[in-house]
Amino acid sequence: MPSEILPEFFALLGIDLFLLLSLLTCLLDERFPKALPYVFQAAALMGFGHLLISREFMVLFGEYMRFWYSFFYLIVALINIVTVNIYIATAKRMWLLAKAWAGTVTFPTFVVTVFFVSNYGFTASIEFPLLLLQVSLVVSTIVLGVSTLIFLSPDILNKFRRNKEVN
Amino acid sequence: MELKRIVLKKEMKFLGLLLTSLLIASASAAVYYSLTMQPRVTVSAPLIKFSQAPDNPTGSTVYDAWVRLNATSYPNATLTYEKALYINNTDGSSAHSFRLKHVSITPANGTSDVGNWTSIKFLVYNSSGYVFSLNYTVTSNAWYLEPGVETNYYSIPASTGWWIRLETLSPATATTGKVCDIQISVDVQQ
Numbered sequence: 067m068p069s070e071i072l073p074e075f076f077a078l079l080g081i082d083l084f085l086l087l088s089l090l091t092c093l094l095d096e097r098f099p100k101a102l103p104y105v106f107q108a109a110a111l112m113g114f115g116h117l118l119i120s121r122e123f124m125v126l127f128g129e130y131m132r133f134w135y136s137f138f139y140l141i142v143a144l145i146n147i148v149t150v151n152i153y154i155a156t157a158k159r160m161w162l163l164a165k166a167w168a169g170t171v172t173f174p175t176f177v178v179t180v181f182f183v184s185n186y187g188f189t190a191s192i193e194f195p196l197l198l199l200q201v202s203l204v205v206s207t208i209v210l211g212v213s214t215l216i217f218l219s220p221d222i223l224n225k226f227r228r229n230k231e232v233n
Numbered sequence: 234m235e236l237k238r239i240v241l242k243k244e245m246k247f248l249g250l251l252l253t254s255l256l257i258a259s260a261s262a263a264v265y266y267s268l269t270m271q272p273r274v275t276v277s278a279p280l281i282k283f284s285q286a287p288d289n290p291t292g293s294t295v296y297d298a299w300v301r302l303n304a305t306s307y308p309n310a311t312l313t314y315e316k317a318l319y320i321n322n323t324d325g326s327s328a329h330s331f332r333l334k335h336v337s338i339t340p341a342n343g344t345s346d347v348g349n350w351t352s353i354k355f356l357v358y359n360s361s362g363y364v365f366s367l368n369y370t371v372t373s374n375a376w377y378l379e380p381g382v383e384t385n386y387y388s389i390p391a392s393t394g395w396w397i398r399l400e401t402l403s404p405a406t407a408t409t410g411k412v413c414d415i416q417i418s419v420d421v422q423q
Contacts, residue, residue, distance in 0.1 A: 070269055081261045083253040092247050103250055110257050117264045124268070 071186045074120050076140040077113055079182065083143035084110035087150065090171065098150075104147070108201035113139055137183070144179060146208075148213075155217060160205055161179060163200050165217045168210075176210055179203075272320075280324045281331055281421045282318070285394055286316040293400065298378055306350060306401035317399040320357070322389040330386035333357070333367045335378055338414040342375045349407040353415065354400040357387070362396065367417065386422060 091098045097142055103124035116139060122130055151172050155164035175190075180203055274395040282297040289295065292303040295318070306312055322329055333355060348371065355373035365387055370377045389395055 072265070074265055078261055078265045082258060085258055088249070088250055089254060092243075092250050095246070103246075107253055107257070109268060110254070114261050114264070118259055121264055121268055124377055182380065232301055 069181065070189050073129060073136045073186075074117055075136070075182065075186075076133070077117055077120065077136040079137075079179070080136075080140040080143040081110045081113035083140070083147060084113065087143075094163075095162070097154065097160065101222070109146075110144075111223070132168060133186075140179065144175060147175055148210075152215070152220070161217065161220060168214050168217055170208065173214070176206065271358075278323070280422070280423065281320060281329055281419065284319040284321055284394075286319045288314040288316045289318060290314055293295065293340045301352045302399065304353075304399055304401055306353070306403040306407070308403045308407040309405040311400055312404045314399040316396045318397045319394050320389070321394040322395065323389060325392050328388045328390045330388045330421055331421045332383060334383045334418045335367065336418050336419050337414075338369065338376055338416070339414045345374060346411055347371055347376060348365070348412075349400040349403055349411040350413055351404050352400070353402075354398075355411065355417065356398040356400065357395055358398055359389075359395045369415065387422075405419055 079199070084106045088103045088110065091102040091106065095103070120127065120136070124132070151164060151167050154160050154167055184201065279298045283295055283300045284297075285295050290302050290304045294301045300318060302317060304312075304314065305318070320331070349373050350369075352371065353369040354366055357364045365382065365385065367382055370378055415416070
């Protein structure tokens with residue numbers, strides 16, 4: 067029997083992403099607010115509490131609810147990664163760092179998330195609105211693709227604006 | 234000097250965050266692991282099991298892993314059930330260790346009813362003779378159990394049967410109809 071992923075795996079993944087963010091923002095501390103690494107650590111710690119609560123009330127919550135609150139926590143972690151990426155690119159205007167961040171942090175985390183979520187969708191015997199999940203992941207991937215394109219060629223946005231003004 | 238201080242401060246901050254990160258990550262992984270454990274419990278016959286013996290007290294109930302012995306005691310005379318119960322090692326290939334461990338006894342210590350008994354002894358024998366015993370003796374309305382008896386395990390060889398000899402004794406002043414309930418567990422090392 068293949069070992070199935072439990073819904074709490076997404077919370078565990080979210081915790082690891084927050085810890086990764088904390089360490090990376092500490093390494094790049096000149097570019098971020100001083101308290102940011104500690105905020106991410108606190109978020110990871112909240113995830114740990116989240117796991118403990120999930121363990122205690124496992125039977126009461128049911129698999130459907132456990133999946134959604136764990137997945138929500140993971141989405142929050144992903145949003146933070148993208149936000150940091152956008153912050154570097156727009157507020158700090160450090161295109162090179164933003165591109166490196168997108169390639170080494172944002173894109174791999176999205177790929178890993180998509181892999182595990184799709185794997186969970188195939189192996190889990192429980193019913194949940196998989197279509198909604200797939201749509202949200204497709205939208206996320208499109209946004210990621212467009213963002214990457216803009217990061218790689220920042221002038222494309224200006225060209226698009228000029229074309230719009232001419233029309 | 235100032236630059237060195239700043240670098241050192243950053244290193245310390247990173248080290249602190251790294252340590253707390255490791256702590257949080259490993260604790261979370263441990264919690265997740267505890268969620269993924271899938272215990273399986275299979276019903277099987279006990280390797281060390283009880284069986285009826287020739288001197289089993291009348292009215293006793295004997296199952297493989299649970300026994301109730303309805304013994305009697307006489308005032309001023311020792312009553313002996315020579316072979317009250319068999320304890321068999323049904324494993325044909327290896328020896329197993331077991332011990333008799335006291336769980337509970339009524340009447341409770343300090344009550345005058347305890348004085349209705351002098352001793353209740355559970356002596357374990359094998360074909361070579363005496364092995365060990367769990368002896369309840371009464372001193373000043375209190376039950377006394379020999380220290381150390383419960384902690385030792387005794388190895389019973391493969392496919393071998395041992396037996397329990399039960400000895401009871403009440404004082405001459407004992408009241409007829411008084412009942413003593415003893416609960417003993419048999420701890421087996423599988």
